[in-house]
Amino acid sequence: MSGKENGTVLRVERLSKMFGGVVALNDVTFEIKKGDILGVIGPNGSGKTTLINCITGFVKPTHGGVYFNGTDISGFTPHKIANMGIGRTFQVVRPYHTLPAYKNLIAPLFSARARHFPGSGGLGNRGGIAIDILEDVGFERDARVPYKPAGDLPLGYLKRLELARCIALRSDVMILDEVFSGLSAAEIASLVPLLERLNMDGVTLIMVEHRLKELFTLASKVVVLSFGVKLFEGNSDDALKDEKVKEAYFGKGKEGMI
Amino acid sequence: MAISENKSERRLERIDRGIKARTDGIYALLSWREISYLMAPRTFLLMGLLVLPVFLPEVWQRVFCLAGIYSLLAIAFDFLFSYAGMVSLGGALWMGVGGYTVGILGSEFGLPPVFSLPIGTFLGGGICTVLLLPTLRLKGIYFAIATFIYPFIISHIIEALQIAGGTFGLADLPVIENGWVVLYVMAVLLTGIFFGIRRLVIEDVGMVFRSMMENDQAVSASGISITVLRTIAVYIASCIGCLAGGYLSVLYGWVGMSFFALDFSILPIAASVIGGPGTFAGSLLGAFILVPLTEFLRPFGPMRMVGYSVILALFVVLKPEGIFPYLTRKYNQFQRWVEV
Ligand SMILES: Nc1ncnc2c1ncn2[C@@H]1O[C@H](COP(=O)(O)OP(=O)(O)OP(=O)(O)O)[C@@H](O)[C@H]1O
Ligand SMILES: [Mg+2]
Numbered sequence: 001m002s003g004k005e006n007g008t009v010l011r012v013e014r015l016s017k018m019f020g021g022v023v024a025l026n027d028v029t030f031e032i033k034k035g036d037i038l039g040v041i042g043p044n045g046s047g048k049t050t051l052i053n054c055i056t057g058f059v060k061p062t063h064g065g066v067y068f069n070g071t072d073i074s075g076f077t078p079h080k081i082a083n084m085g086i087g088r089t090f091q092v093v094r095p096y097h098t099l100p101a102y103k104n105l106i107a108p109l110f111s112a113r114a115r116h117f118p119g120s121g122g123l124g125n126r127g128g129i130a131i132d133i134l135e136d137v138g139f140e141r142d143a144r145v146p147y148k149p150a151g152d153l154p155l156g157y158l159k160r161l162e163l164a165r166c167i168a169l170r171s172d173v174m175i176l177d178e179v180f181s182g183l184s185a186a187e188i189a190s191l192v193p194l195l196e197r198l199n200m201d202g203v204t205l206i207m208v209e210h211r212l213k214e215l216f217t218l219a220s221k222v223v224v225l226s227f228g229v230k231l232f233e234g235n236s237d238d239a240l241k242d243e244k245v246k247e248a249y250f251g252k253g254k255e256g257m258i
Numbered sequence: 259m260a261i262s263e264n265k266s267e268r269r270l271e272r273i274d275r276g277i278k279a280r281t282d283g284i285y286a287l288l289s290w291r292e293i294s295y296l297m298a299p300r301t302f303l304l305m306g307l308l309v310l311p312v313f314l315p316e317v318w319q320r321v322f323c324l325a326g327i328y329s330l331l332a333i334a335f336d337f338l339f340s341y342a343g344m345v346s347l348g349g350a351l352w353m354g355v356g357g358y359t360v361g362i363l364g365s366e367f368g369l370p371p372v373f374s375l376p377i378g379t380f381l382g383g384g385i386c387t388v389l390l391l392p393t394l395r396l397k398g399i400y401f402a403i404a405t406f407i408y409p410f411i412i413s414h415i416i417e418a419l420q421i422a423g424g425t426f427g428l429a430d431l432p433v434i435e436n437g438w439v440v441l442y443v444m445a446v447l448l449t450g451i452f453f454g455i456r457r458l459v460i461e462d463v464g465m466v467f468r469s470m471m472e473n474d475q476a477v478s479a480s481g482i483s484i485t486v487l488r489t490i491a492v493y494i495a496s497c498i499g500c501l502a503g504g505y506l507s508v509l510y511g512w513v514g515m516s517f518f519a520l521d522f523s524i525l526p527i528a529a530s531v532i533g534g535p536g537t538f539a540g541s542l543l544g545a546f547i548l549v550p551l552t553e554f555l556r557p558f559g560p561m562r563m564v565g566y567s568v569i570l571a572l573f574v575v576l577k578p579e580g581i582f583p584y585l586t587r588k589y590n591q592f593q594r595w596v597e598v
Contacts, residue, residue, distance in 0.1 A: 056479065058475065058478075058479075077478070077483065078475070078479055079477075079478045079479075079480075079482055079483045079484070082478070082479055082480060082481035083481040087479070088479050090475075090476065090479075094473045094476040095473075095476075096468065096469045096472040096473060096476070097472060098468070098472065099465065099468060099469065099472070103465050104469070106462050106465040106466060106469070107465070107466045107469040107477050107480040107482055108480035108481060109462075110462055110463075110465075110466050110480075110482060111480055111481030112481060113481050114481070126462050165476070165479070165480055168480075169480060169481055
């Protein structure tokens with residue numbers, strides 16, 4: 001199934017994933033156009049991370065397909081998918097603790113995809129490019145933060161480091177698993193412009209989030225999951241008015257806080 | 259950087275020596291004293307490897323070559339263990355495959371060592387890598403088990419089928435006639451490989467290996483195949499290991515069953531562990547302590563294993579960090595007690 005003509009960059013079709021008896025994803029279908037920002041929301045355990053893992057090849061879907069620029073990539077290895085242009089961050093950050101922050105970017109800069117781009121650095125100058133990228137995502141060069149071991153950095157920096165990895169990889173689509181969680185309002189506010197800038201540069205963003213208020217300032221469209229089922233797909237403004245979504249989030253007839 | 263250890267009321271404080279701090283930057287080049295501080299350890303090592311052999315009596319020259327062989331195995335082990343996160347018990351596999359490959363190149367094809375050694379090194383490395391390939395995509399203990407089992411399987415096959423010399427091995431292989439050349443081939447190769455691998459692990463490739471060790475999924479997500487990385491690491495280590503095996507067959511002019519002996523798997527690991535894993539210098543130091551020690555204890559017959567084990571145990575208990583990191587610390591820092 002190709003969607004290239006109408007600008008669809010990624011299409012998830014009738015995706016299901018079972019873990020033993022647990023249905024983590026149940027017949028989920030949606031698509032995202034090039035340059036869009038899509039929010040994916042849903043209560044804890046609703047299958048958001050599993051969805052990301054299926055798209056990026058870390059988990060093999062039980063049924064269904066994932067089409068990237070028209071190619072079915074379900075069943076491809078994670079590194080192959082990354083090289084095709086889909087980058088991801090991890091919900092629990094995964095820095096290389098003992099390496100200096102900037103050395104954390106050597107791996108993505110070393111990938112076949114990054115090497116294909118001019119200006120990704122060859123032998124000897126990847127370090128410099130890594131530091132430029134880190135400065136871009138908000139590491140203060142003067143304070144020598146890029147040289148500190150990643151394990152010593154606070155969470156705010158580590159979230160940025162996850163983003164930097166996707167940038168170093170030159171991903172066309174970046175799938176962000178809860179980049180805002182665990183950050184203060186001020187930290188989130190400083191991340192938003194960065195994401196906006198990435199998007200302006202043509203990067204398609206899929207953002208899994210629990211922080212709806214901040215998410216809605218960025219994402220124009222959302223997909224809502226609950227128990228692995230897609231409850232809603234459409235404008236973010238309408239999502240919270242939807243009865244089924246309200247029920248999934250707040251329980252029947254109850255009002256609550258997000 | 260000061261590291262401190264808590265000890266009841268007193269605290270042991272470790273502080274960088276002034277000269278260590280001064281020589282961290284480019285300013286080290288301003289004084290001879292500081293340049294020598296930086297150069298001393300390397301000079302010491304180079305002298306030990308390249309000059310010392312001249313003054314050794316002939317028996318000990320052979321011990322030097324043996325220690326070199328074990329050093330190569332220890333370096334190969336350490337590279338996989340500390341930079342790719344793989345535990346290899348494959349010293350005997352490398353020795354056997356390297357030894358037999360060089361041996362067959364010599365006996366069947368009549369190649370002199372100048373050709374059989376390099377060809378055997380890279381070919382043997384390839385053979386080991388192919389043998390281990392099925393385990394490289396698996397996580398866990400499979401790789402370690404395979405490296406451990408293969409020497410038994412291969413030696414049994416050779417005995418059962420009576421191929422490659424069968425039980426008696428391949429004798430009268432082409433050797434290097436000149437004893438000094440034999441000695442210096444090892445000295446130069448060992449020096450080159452030691453500095454080469456230390457360089458490799460701080461290059462970009464080395465960083466990718468270390469990234470894989472810390473989090474392989476993040477490396478996959480960065481567009482790099484873990485299987486390919488592990489294959490490369492295993493090939494590099496196997497080549498170093500097979501060089502050791504090939505060299506021994508050239509040294510003896512013979513290759514046989516004993517190349518698959520368990521000693522070759524165990525002693526290099528012990529050397530690396532007591533020397534300090536991750537440093538390579540530790541592997542070298544460990545091998546150059548353990549191998550002469552083994553020779554020294556030889557007259558004691560079976561009792562030598564006891565002495566050997568006691569010394570090993572003492573090292574592990576008293577200096578668990580490894581000898582080399584301990585020496586580095588002493589060289590760079592001083593310590594004092596402070597009241598708290
Ligand atoms: N590897 C796995 N093995 C077994 N069950 C799993 C596995 N991964 C996820 N699950 C189950 O699948 C369901 C969906 O989990 P998932 O992590 O995708 O939810 P999520 O929406 O990301 O939740 P959260 O908001 O807490 O991150 C859960 O019930 C979880 O227990
Ligand atoms: Mg999740």
